Amino acid sequence: MENINFCLLCGDKLVVRKKGDGIHKACASCNFVYRGNYSIGVGACVVKDNKLLLVRRAQEPGKGYWTTPGGYIEQFEKISxxxxxxxxxxxxVRAVATKIIGLRDRPQAVHDVYITFEMKYLEGLPQPDGKEVDSAGFFSLDEMESMNVADLTLWQVDIVLNSLGGLEEDVNAIPNSLMKYDLYRVPKPENFSNATKE
Structure with a gap:
């Protein structure tokens, strides 16, 4: 078990106990259960004129590799x-998320989940931030062949260019009380509503 000994909510001592489907550290005074250390990363596939937006990483991990832009979500921020x-x-570059097209799950000391979005290009000329990335641009598949492209990015490129769909934002969720959340779903077939009426 990780070296977490005190409750993150009330500060009381954590004890080891069976909780649900496993053994976890839990607070002796309140309902807090420590379930582990997690991070959620996001990556963007932004396509413009049949070219994909890539950045070259200026820092570890991945220094020198070309990747899709991305990073980690903030605590109170929607993933989109x-x-x-x-x-x-x-x-x-300004872009808006249109669908979730891939998910990588990497269980380790910090359980790392990485969500890939297809994004619609809105505006802007690629300019690196000079800190996390030292170069940025839109590149074709032919151009990528001579670049040091990261394996995860090659996987993302294959998905965005060769997949038929993805999870789209559900803007008409049923029940509508769920609309306070970001919801994504497999789109309904266009003929689904007609077929159910027959």
Missing amino acids: DSIAREVWEETC
Whole structure:
């Protein structure tokens, strides 16, 4: 078990106990249960004129590799806002998330989940931030062949160019009380509503 000994909510001592489907550290005074250390990353596939927006990493991890723009979500930030912010901060390009097209799960000391978004280009010329990335631009598949492109990015490129769909934002959720959340779903087939009426 990790070296977490005190409750993050009330500060009381944590004890080891069976909780649900496993053994966790839990607070002796309140309902807090420590379930582990997690991070959620986001990556952007922004396509313009059949070219994909890539950045060259200036820092570890991945220094020198070309990747899609991305980063980590903030505690009270929707993931669609996180990825738009990361693209803007790293490249000065404005884009909006249209669908989730990939997910990488990497269980380790900090359980790392990485969500890939397809994004619609809105405006801006790629300019690196000079801190996290030292170069940025839109590149074709032919251009990428001679570049040091990261493996995860090659996977993302394959998805955005060769997949038929993805999880789209559900703007008409049922029940509508769920509209306070960012919801994504597989789109309904266009003929679904007609088929159910027959």
